[in-house]
Amino acid sequence: MMYENWAKLEEVCRYFPFNPVMDIEIYKEKVHKWANNYESNTYFHWVIEWKENHELIGTIKYAFEEIELNRVQAEVFDGNIASAHVLVKCGMQFEGIARQKYYKNGRFIDTAQCAVLKCDFKE
DSSP states (O other), X not given: OHIIIIITOHHHXXXXXXOOOSOHHXXXXXXXXXXXXXXXSSOOOEEEEOTTTOXXXXXXXXXXXXXXXXXXEEEEEXXXXXXXXXXXXXXXXXXXXXXXXXXXXXXXXXXXXXXXXXXXXXX
């Protein structure tokens, strides 16, 4: 579903650290790696699905009440203004810019760093 619904689309992946590829096996490996990260109890990669049909449409990080994390952070590629606004609207605070954090398509890309703490969330 990740491949079919968004990961193969250039207009979506332009703000991800990976480019879309036509080989679905690459996405299977990526999802397997995300699943293995759950064992660490410190990194979680949650998904968003349509309520009606449970079809995967995106990903999200999650977690104060259920898994009792203290901090949730996110990063947004330079130029992805809409996603940055969503993070702030959800209660995250802008913490700064990670300059040239990713290298993609022959250029370095800055990312905005945002986070929300458990104490912020309860307020």
